[in-house]
Amino acid sequence: MELASWRLLARTIKNADVVVEVVDIRDPIHTRSRRLEQMARALDKDLVIVLNKADLVPRMVADKWARIIEGQGYDVLYVSARHRLGTRVLRGYIKHIARIKPFSVAVVGYPKTGKSSIINALRGRKGASTSPIPGSPGYTKSIQLLKIEPGFYMIDTPGVIPVEGGWPEAIIRGRSPEELVDPVPPAVALLERALHYNPRAVEKAYGIKERDPYRILELLAEKRGWWYKKTKEPLIEEAARTVIRDYHKAKLLFYVPPEEYL
Numbered sequence: 001m002e003l004a005s006w007r008l009l010a011r012t013i014k015n016a017d018v019v020v021e022v023v024d025i026r027d028p029i030h031t032r033s034r035r036l037e038q039m040a041r042a043l044d045k046d047l048v049i050v051l052n053k054a055d056l057v058p059r060m061v062a063d064k065w066a067r068i069i070e071g072q073g074y075d076v077l078y079v080s081a082r083h084r085l086g087t088r089v090l091r092g093y094i095k096h097i098a099r100i101k102p103f104s105v106a107v108v109g110y111p112k113t114g115k116s117s118i119i120n121a122l123r124g125r126k127g128a129s130t131s132p133i134p135g136s137p138g139y140t141k142s143i144q145l146l147k148i149e150p151g152f153y154m155i156d157t158p159g160v161i162p163v164e165g166g167w168p169e170a171i172i173r174g175r176s177p178e179e180l181v182d183p184v185p186p187a188v189a190l191l192e193r194a195l196h197y198n199p200r201a202v203e204k205a206y207g208i209k210e211r212d213p214y215r216i217l218e219l220l221a222e223k224r225g226w227w228y229k230k231t232k233e234p235l236i237e238e239a240a241r242t243v244i245r246d247y248h249k250a251k252l253l254f255y256v257p258p259e260e261y262l
C-alpha cells in the first residue's frame with residue numbers, strides 16, 4: 001500500500017493556505033497525528049481539526065471531544081461526511097479563515113479517516129475516490145487537486161505514514177489487513193478493545209455471545225464455514241481479517257469515551 005511520505009506532506013502543506021486534519025471520532029486519540037499538527041504549525045498554516053464519522057457516536061460524545069481538543073488550543077469541528085452533517089458549516093468556516101481567494105486546503109490525516117469523503121461532501125459530488133478498507137481499491141494513492149467552488153480548492157492526500165504503534169493501534173490507524181503476516185494477534189487486540197468499550201459489539205456484529213477473543217475468531221470461522229481443508233480446523237486467520245475489515249466498515253462498532261482522555 002502506498003502512503004504519503006513526510007516529505008511529500010511537508011511540501012503539500014507548504015503550498016496550501018489552510019490545513020485540515022481529518023480524525024476518526026471513534027478514536028481521536030489514536031487517529032490524530034501530532035507530527036502533522038506540528039508540521040502545520042512550523043509552516044505557519046491555519047489548522048482545522050475535523051472529527052469525522054460523527055454519525056457513529058452519540059452527539060454528546062462528539063460535543064465532548066470537540067471541547068477537549070478545543071481546550072488544547074485547536075480549531076475543531078465535527079462532521080459526518082457520509083450523512084453530510086456539518087459539512088456546510090465546515091465549508092463556511094474554511095472560507096472564513098482563508099480570507100483571500102483563490103486558496104487551497106491540504107486535507108491530511110491517517111488512512112481511512114474519510115479525507116476523500118469530506119472533499120466529495122463539500123463538492124456535492126464525487127471526484128476523489130474512496131474505499132472502506134485500508135489498501136482496498138479506491139484508497140488515495142497520490143495528491144489530487146479538487147475544485148470545491150471557484151477559487152476554493154482542496155488537495156486530497158494519501159494517509160500519513162508511518163502507521164506506527166502496537167496492536168490494535170496500527171489497525172485503528174489504518175494499516176492494511178492484507179499486509180499483515182499474521183492477522184490474529186491484532187484482531188484479538190481489536191476484539192478486546194471492542195468488548196471493553198462496547199460489551200455488545202461482537203454480539204451485534206456477528207450474533208456471537210462469547211467474550212474470549214480467540215474463541216470468537218473460532219466461532220466466526222465456523223459460522224462462516226471457513227476451515228482448513230486438511231485438518232478441518234477453523235480458519236481463524238480469515239475470521240481475523242474479517243474482524244479488522246469490519247472495524248473499518250463500522251460493522252464492529254465501538255468508540256472511545258471522551259472521559260477516558262480527561
Ligand SMILES: Nc1nc2c(ncn2[C@@H]2O[C@H](COP(=O)(O)OP(=O)(O)OP(=O)(O)O)[C@@H](O)[C@H]2O)c(=O)[nH]1
Nearest residue numbers: 081082111112113114115116117130131132139140
Ligand atoms: N460512517 C461513516 N463512514 C464514513 C464517513 N466518512 C467516510 N466514511 C467511510 O470511511 C471509509 C474511508 O473513507 P475515505 O474517504 O476513502 O477515507 P480516506 O481518508 O480518503 O482514505 P485513504 O485515501 O485510504 O487515506 C469509506 O468506507 C467511507 O465510506 C462518515 O462520516 N461516516
Ligand SMILES: [Mg+2]
Nearest residue numbers: 115116139140
Ligand atoms: Mg482518500
